[in-house]
Amino acid sequence: MRRFPLLAVSMTAALTLGACGGSSDDTATSTPTATADVGQASAVTSVDDKTLEAAEQEGSVLLYSNAEDQQLRPVKAAFEKAFPAITLRTLSLDDEMFDRYETEVATGADTADLLMSSNAVEWLQAVDDGVVADYEDPNTPNLPDYAVLAPGVYAMSEDPVVAVFSKALLPEDQQPTSMAELAEMAPQLDGKIATLDIGNAVGFGATTAYLDDQGEEGWKTLETLGAHAKVESNAGPLVTKLAQGQYAAEFFVSGAVRAFIVGDVAKVVDYAYLTDGTPLLPRGIGITAEAAHPNAAKVFLNWLLSVEGQTAACAGGFTPYRDGVTCDFGLPQVEAAVGGEENLQIGTFDPAILEQRDEIVDRWDEAFGR
Amino acid sequence: MTASVVEGRAPRLRGARLSTNASHYLIWALALLVLVGPVLAVLAASLWSTPLYRSDGHLTLENFRALLTDGAWWTAVGNSLLFAAMSTISSVVLGVTASVLLTRTNLPFRRALTAIFILPVLLPGLVLIVGWMATWAPSGYVSSWLELNTVVSFPIDLFSLSGMALVATSVAAPTVFLLCRTTVLSIDSSLEDAARSSGAGPVRALLSVTVPLLRPAITNSALLVFAVTFEVLGLPLILGFSNDITLVSTYLYDHWINGEASEQGVVSAGAIFLLACVSGLLVVRNRLVGDTGRYATVMGKSSAKRPVDLGPWRWPLAALTAFVLAVLVLVPILGVVMSSVTSIFTPLISPWDVLTTDNFRSVFDNPVWVDSLVNSLLIATIGGLLTTVVIAMLSVVAHRSDFRHRGSLQQVMLWPRMMPGLVCGMAFFWAFVLLDPTGTVRSSLWGLGLAFAVRSLAVGYSAFYPALASIGRDLDLAARTSGAGWWRSMISISLRLSAPAMGTCFILLFVAMLNDADPAVFLVTDKTPVMGLTMLQLAATSTGGAVAAFGVIQMLITLAVLAVGRLFLGARVHA
Numbered sequence: 001m002r003r004f005p006l007l008a009v010s011m012t013a014a015l016t017l018g019a020c021g022g023s024s025d026d027t028a029t030s031t032p033t034a035t036a037d038v039g040q041a042s043a044v045t046s047v048d049d050k051t052l053e054a055a056e057q058e059g060s061v062l063l064y065s066n067a068e069d070q071q072l073r074p075v076k077a078a079f080e081k082a083f084p085a086i087t088l089r090t091l092s093l094d095d096e097m098f099d100r101y102e103t104e105v106a107t108g109a110d111t112a113d114l115l116m117s118s119n120a121v122e123w124l125q126a127v128d129d130g131v132v133a134d135y136e137d138p139n140t141p142n143l144p145d146y147a148v149l150a151p152g153v154y155a156m157s158e159d160p161v162v163a164v165f166s167k168a169l170l171p172e173d174q175q176p177t178s179m180a181e182l183a184e185m186a187p188q189l190d191g192k193i194a195t196l197d198i199g200n201a202v203g204f205g206a207t208t209a210y211l212d213d214q215g216e217e218g219w220k221t222l223e224t225l226g227a228h229a230k231v232e233s234n235a236g237p238l239v240t241k242l243a244q245g246q247y248a249a250e251f252f253v254s255g256a257v258r259a260f261i262v263g264d265v266a267k268v269v270d271y272a273y274l275t276d277g278t279p280l281l282p283r284g285i286g287i288t289a290e291a292a293h294p295n296a297a298k299v300f301l302n303w304l305l306s307v308e309g310q311t312a313a314c315a316g317g318f319t320p321y322r323d324g325v326t327c328d329f330g331l332p333q334v335e336a337a338v339g340g341e342e343n344l345q346i347g348t349f350d351p352a353i354l355e356q357r358d359e360i361v362d363r364w365d366e367a368f369g370r
Numbered sequence: 371m372t373a374s375v376v377e378g379r380a381p382r383l384r385g386a387r388l389s390t391n392a393s394h395y396l397i398w399a400l401a402l403l404v405l406v407g408p409v410l411a412v413l414a415a416s417l418w419s420t421p422l423y424r425s426d427g428h429l430t431l432e433n434f435r436a437l438l439t440d441g442a443w444w445t446a447v448g449n450s451l452l453f454a455a456m457s458t459i460s461s462v463v464l465g466v467t468a469s470v471l472l473t474r475t476n477l478p479f480r481r482a483l484t485a486i487f488i489l490p491v492l493l494p495g496l497v498l499i500v501g502w503m504a505t506w507a508p509s510g511y512v513s514s515w516l517e518l519n520t521v522v523s524f525p526i527d528l529f530s531l532s533g534m535a536l537v538a539t540s541v542a543a544p545t546v547f548l549l550c551r552t553t554v555l556s557i558d559s560s561l562e563d564a565a566r567s568s569g570a571g572p573v574r575a576l577l578s579v580t581v582p583l584l585r586p587a588i589t590n591s592a593l594l595v596f597a598v599t600f601e602v603l604g605l606p607l608i609l610g611f612s613n614d615i616t617l618v619s620t621y622l623y624d625h626w627i628n629g630e631a632s633e634q635g636v637v638s639a640g641a642i643f644l645l646a647c648v649s650g651l652l653v654v655r656n657r658l659v660g661d662t663g664r665y666a667t668v669m670g671k672s673s674a675k676r677p678v679d680l681g682p683w684r685w686p687l688a689a690l691t692a693f694v695l696a697v698l699v700l701v702p703i704l705g706v707v708m709s710s711v712t713s714i715f716t717p718l719i720s721p722w723d724v725l726t727t728d729n730f731r732s733v734f735d736n737p738v739w740v741d742s743l744v745n746s747l748l749i750a751t752i753g754g755l756l757t758t759v760v761i762a763m764l765s766v767v768a769h770r771s772d773f774r775h776r777g778s779l780q781q782v783m784l785w786p787r788m789m790p791g792l793v794c795g796m797a798f799f800w801a802f803v804l805l806d807p808t809g810t811v812r813s814s815l816w817g818l819g820l821a822f823a824v825r826s827l828a829v830g831y832s833a834f835y836p837a838l839a840s841i842g843r844d845l846d847l848a849a850r851t852s853g854a855g856w857w858r859s860m861i862s863i864s865l866r867l868s869a870p871a872m873g874t875c876f877i878l879l880f881v882a883m884l885n886d887a888d889p890a891v892f893l894v895t896d897k898t899p900v901m902g903l904t905m906l907q908l909a910a911t912s913t914g915g916a917v918a919a920f921g922v923i924q925m926l927i928t929l930a931v932l933a934v935g936r937l938f939l940g941a942r943v944h945a
Contacts, residue, residue: 062896068907068908068911069736069738069739069904070732070736073736089896090896091894091895091896092907093891094907094910095627095628096626096627096792096891096892099421099423099634099796100891100892102421102423102424103421103422103423103796103799103800103892105423106422106423106424107423107799107800107803108809109809109812109813110809110813166718168718194612197611199624199627199628230612231611231612231614232611232612233607233608233611234910234911235910235911235912236608236909236910236911236912236914237503237608237611237612239912240503240504240914241503241507241509241612243714243716243718244503244504244507244509244510244511244716244717244718245509245514245716245717245718246507246508246509254911256911257911257912260912263713264712264713264714264719264723264724264726265713265714267714267719267724268714268716268718268719269714369614370614
């Protein structure tokens, strides 16, 4: 079996060094562990007693979320411990979340009190449609500007996309540290680079945030990469093919994959925060206009945005951004890894995205030969 | 006095006929309500300028115009036609050959080979794809091993149209096998004897008697496979995406997920297009088959069935079958099992160094996943049984009665399967507003079960159709002559004789309902998670380990259900 790395590497003649990088005795972990200053927590700003009392009367709150069940488990446990009288009910849904909400409202069915999604386009349309209650949470003055995404929509986390590498095909000392470096290597890695499709909400979000920061230069890099890259519909096939050695390097992969790159998997695969290409995608959360449990929803939102809630979110693999939250995967760690605040590419829900969307998608499709 | 007796009898007979007729109308009306309700919702969406939940829309044909003038749509239709044709031809050839070879001949090890052959039917499509990718992908474990250690290599690129057709064949061929097998088993050996006494050899007798008698079963399973492969989404989404292969299903999915809200109308128009296609295919099937009476093989007289002697061909044919099954079934399933017991299954690292039980533990540690497993099992067993009974009733009305609208029942049973899963989910949601204004059924497991059942009707019905065609109508009429009413004769003759088809129907429904996902997207609640959806979400975001573990658990459960069924009901799955 130890001959397999040789086979894989022989496919890319330019990369014949370090062929045994994937051998099983190499257990070095690749997790970027920058120690970073997490800042000071500000004072707790809770909802008023009347809201809390009404919330406890309501007794439960229903959240539709694009996060997976196992990510929400620590959040649910911590919230119900803090507010024993309120049950957090969660349902994992993907891009069809907003359609489902509007259909449920139109037919008078029970529906969500809160929506949580990273899909900027869907959120913008939803805000236009009056899906979200225009509500200001008491945490607002203590949150960074980028945390308020739209009236009533807050970022609960700023989740980065990462670059993922096959250590067998691309040993650690040869891995690029920036999009620019990856683009330089692209001709040698022809067909061995992959990324998420622009049709995937994460792919679109990462691309727009990256271009927002890098402008025309960024397009040049994407066009160079696109000529040599393959495209996948979501993170599952991306990671599977990388693990098999079909791909050597991938960029703009949703940060959720970091949770899998541990133990045995880390022997073959590692990830990095590229200094000029680690967009952070805000995961928006908002209270719905038709919430049946509006007060419980306010209590949950307030708690989730607090330092306590952000700490619980960290345990679920979300990326908290508030000062004073101790977390190995927090925003300060990403900031340190990319080399400072000026390199952070934080996504927004700028309504201009809706207008530029077709143009961006068309140019991207052109660049990636789709 | 004589006159009064005669007069007294006549109204009673007419009364019986009336009540039979009334029951037919009742069944027809109920079926239409449940089956056509969702179709109406899709039709409305296709003719409405905004999504149905908006009140500011108006009637329009714009959606159809936009769809039919989009070049990308016609490219997708072309790709889908090619993909469905390749899958249908190869699975029908393979499935029919197997049904004759494994049930009517003295092929060595035919029982073991049969058991292996039908394994892919018991697995969710998603899990099989994980298995195929892990082993036969260009850099999969087995193809890499072959390339390194032997002179041969796997000839087909899994990420191409023909690679996808190959994966589809590995599931569709055993389905064809199951659908044809019932008919093959019912064929009277004396028919072959007649050919042999006219001088035909055993193989000639097989080809000129048995195979033509299979025509209803073959056309029917070809229709089903063609329809299902035309609509399948997971396969092109996972395997075809990197090579930019767009099928009808991925085209519609992309427009639903990524399009503007108004594109839901276009997607619904696409669904209506597919419904029209399947209706056309059904007419073709009925034309090709013609008078089903020609295929009646179950008559009043029974005789022993003797296997056909293959002579010197026995062993070479057995070896060939074993080889095909090893490539199409055993290797991919080995891929599933290895993915489920390793933390990472890749040619880059020895699997023996990374063995783990974590994948199974993570399934059982997660309460939502355990709930989804239990819910899906409830839906599959109870729903599967009830649906089998319903399909049996609908099938006899559609094919054994003189009911004037029986043809429409054949149509509506196939329609729901042709709607893309997501559209189907949306449609059910709207249909439930009509069917159940209180909303209690909609948010319960019964609602989900009903949606899954309606979507699986086409598969179950396909198991019944050839079986009913092979049962001579004389038998029903004999019962009627002896005084039985129409229902009585159906229950004690036609349905009893089609018990093996009922068994096949239940198994296909059990597996389909255990794994169905897309229609649940709009109906699932936090209290009713189902396995298909859980697996779909897992597959999108992680490597195959946990999905494979789900698949292995599900395969074991299904095998256990089959074993129990065989033990208690005597329903035999494989000959």
